[in-house]
Amino acid sequence: MPKLDQQRVHAYWQRNLSLVIKLLVIWFTVSFGCGILLFDFLNQFRVGGYKLGFWFAQQGSIYTFVALIFYYTHRMTKLDKEFGVEEE
Amino acid sequence: MDLQSLTYLVVGASFALYIGIAIWSRADSTDEFYVAGGGIHPVANGMATAADWMSAASFISMAGLIAFMGYGGSVFLMGWTGGFVILAMLLAPYLRKYGKFTVPEFIGDRYYSNAARGVAVLCLVICSVTYVIGQMKGVGVAFSRFLEVDYDTGLLVGMVIVLFYAVLGGMKGITYTQIAQYCVLIMAYTVPAVFISLQLTGNPLPQLGLGSTISGSDTFLLDKLDQIVQDLGFREYTTDVRLNTVNMFAYTLSLMIGTAGLPHVIIRFFTVPKVRDARSSAGWALVFIAVLYTTAPAVAAMARLNLMQTVEPSPGNYLAYTERPQWFKNWEKTGLLAFEDKNGDQLIQYSADPAVNEMITIDNDIMVLANPEIARLPNWIIALVAAGGLAAALSTAAGLLLAIASAISHDLLKGMLVPEISESSELRASRIAMAVSIAVAGYLGLNPPDFAAGTVALAFGLAASSIFPALMMGIFSRRMNKQGAIAGMLAGIGVTLFYVFQHKGIMFVSSTAFLGDLPANWFLGIEPNAFGAVGALVNFATAALVSRVTAEPPPEVRELVEQIRIPAGAAVARDH
Numbered sequence: 137m138p139k140l141d142q143q144r145v146h147a148y149w150q151r152n153l154s155l156v157i158k159l160l161v162i163w164f165t166v167s168f169g170c171g172i173l174l175f176d177f178l179n180q181f182r183v184g185g186y187k188l189g190f191w192f193a194q195q196g197s198i199y200t201f202v203a204l205i206f207y208y209t210h211r212m213t214k215l216d217k218e219f220g221v222e223e224e
Numbered sequence: 225m226d227l228q229s230l231t232y233l234v235v236g237a238s239f240a241l242y243i244g245i246a247i248w249s250r251a252d253s254t255d256e257f258y259v260a261g262g263g264i265h266p267v268a269n270g271m272a273t274a275a276d277w278m279s280a281a282s283f284i285s286m287a288g289l290i291a292f293m294g295y296g297g298s299v300f301l302m303g304w305t306g307g308f309v310i311l312a313m314l315l316a317p318y319l320r321k322y323g324k325f326t327v328p329e330f331i332g333d334r335y336y337s338n339a340a341r342g343v344a345v346l347c348l349v350i351c352s353v354t355y356v357i358g359q360m361k362g363v364g365v366a367f368s369r370f371l372e373v374d375y376d377t378g379l380l381v382g383m384v385i386v387l388f389y390a391v392l393g394g395m396k397g398i399t400y401t402q403i404a405q406y407c408v409l410i411m412a413y414t415v416p417a418v419f420i421s422l423q424l425t426g427n428p429l430p431q432l433g434l435g436s437t438i439s440g441s442d443t444f445l446l447d448k449l450d451q452i453v454q455d456l457g458f459r460e461y462t463t464d465v466r467l468n469t470v471n472m473f474a475y476t477l478s479l480m481i482g483t484a485g486l487p488h489v490i491i492r493f494f495t496v497p498k499v500r501d502a503r504s505s506a507g508w509a510l511v512f513i514a515v516l517y518t519t520a521p522a523v524a525a526m527a528r529l530n531l532m533q534t535v536e537p538s539p540g541n542y543l544a545y546t547e548r549p550q551w552f553k554n555w556e557k558t559g560l561l562a563f564e565d566k567n568g569d570q571l572i573q574y575s576a577d578p579a580v581n582e583m584i585t586i587d588n589d590i591m592v593l594a595n596p597e598i599a600r601l602p603n604w605i606i607a608l609v610a611a612g613g614l615a616a617a618l619s620t621a622a623g624l625l626l627a628i629a630s631a632i633s634h635d636l637l638k639g640m641l642v643p644e645i646s647e648s649s650e651l652r653a654s655r656i657a658m659a660v661s662i663a664v665a666g667y668l669g670l671n672p673p674d675f676a677a678g679t680v681a682l683a684f685g686l687a688a689s690s691i692f693p694a695l696m697m698g699i700f701s702r703r704m705n706k707q708g709a710i711a712g713m714l715a716g717i718g719v720t721l722f723y724v725f726q727h728k729g730i731m732f733v734s735s736t737a738f739l740g741d742l743p744a745n746w747f748l749g750i751e752p753n754a755f756g757a758v759g760a761l762v763n764f765a766t767a768a769l770v771s772r773v774t775a776e777p778p779p780e781v782r783e784l785v786e787q788i789r790i791p792a793g794a795a796v797a798r799d800h
Contacts, residue, residue, distance in 0.1 A: 149789055156313045163309045167302045172472050175295075179463065184435035185444030190462045193298035194521040195431060198305045198514050205312045205507035212317075213500055221790040223498050
């Protein structure tokens, strides 16, 4: 493997970090936000028989987590290629 | 065929399946399984990880706890799934890139110190043994019911079987066995849930059934449940906060970061062929876990509703004790369900008021197993649930015991104390470590600190406060040095253990608790099960502080950190 230049590796890492931070904000919002902190507020709305806060805490947050990981995988695969740091 | 013989048959058949697959795949193609490249597809690895990870806590215990905690039980649902997001984004790909054998090995190399490795071994053993206690509780409940004996005897039988299973060893390492275990456990969980959802709401998908109306009425299931529990003086199901918001927050956080710090899960990501696969494997694992985790709230609410309506068929009319159903009698034999006729009227009064309540014991851990019986589902489904519960408990217990054994034999003995140890002595040491762990966990499991899922939550708290921060800082901070990491791990797990022990008793022996297990004594109202979040903060803070006033790590360690951050140049996956 040719030695990667420092700057490129640094830029790759920064892009990775900013993606992770964005996704973790969503992660925090659906679980700790909608499921716990905003629970009472959201419960005035309903989805079928579910109060919305309760739905986030027991269903919605889990679906979002799954989507987050696949989105992350997808974006990182592209990022790896863009910076030429993917595995052979 | 009666229920008991049917249970033996189904459980026996599932065991035969696991052993059969193990033998077949071993004889056939050891190389293909272990060597990278020819490797395990991320979907298959995800499924195996899901089986490894979902234990008696998820299968047997969790829905039962949610049934009695209502909304408060959401901490388990969010905590035990949200952790995979952290794992996928913050740890798995980097640890895969590093590509070593155990978690302490990474910590030892990254912090260029055998002391750090030793501390990691200590932390790993403490959390894993606590975790096994939780499994033992679940196994004990399952066996006591199906052998129709008391809990202690059930636990003893469970210990012997787990030991046998773990010492067989290889079975656990083989991905296809775990895929079979996943299939058995997920079927066992979802089939009864579908039937019960159909019965109650007419909707076959439990995830939707929970939000539907009760068949033949306009009332939503959750509204009806809220109504019934409140009539008997319990708090409203859908809004019953666990103690307070701070506690819910801490509990969820503790479980999330604990998930990302548990050795037996992390190890799975060391073996996928590529760094990219480590990311998607975590995603697939969560898909397979989510199938159970989105079904669990429906199982919980429906089990609670069925239980309430069995005991109180119509408002104010309680079931007569002499007319109690068979499942009630069966569970009475285990001592996990008990009735006391306080007012002598032969009726089973169930109430939130302890002075009036006559259902004096309902061990929450029995709910999932009892659920199909309460709903009067056919016997084969009940037998299937037994097989699923055992698959969940055994696969996880075996995984944890192997993690403990490799930490002792590979890291402690071979890596640190006696590097010249022979292979056969290493193997013997790991078997002894397993046997001792089971004996300790089984003994402590006779009087577990909590229900199975609660005990497991303690283990997650301990992992959250010790291993996770050390791993994360090892990847994300080039400046973190050995002094910081060691001080952080010791402070984090120390604070958490101290807090847990003062409320739950030293080594969970409750008579030695010097502060009672009462909310009034809790720091910021945070219960011991949730304290790992605080422990993790202490860990991060201590590490940051200590590393600032001590020497920087050597340049080759900084080089190592740079290297693990990019996927390129990963070595082939190692044999496990």
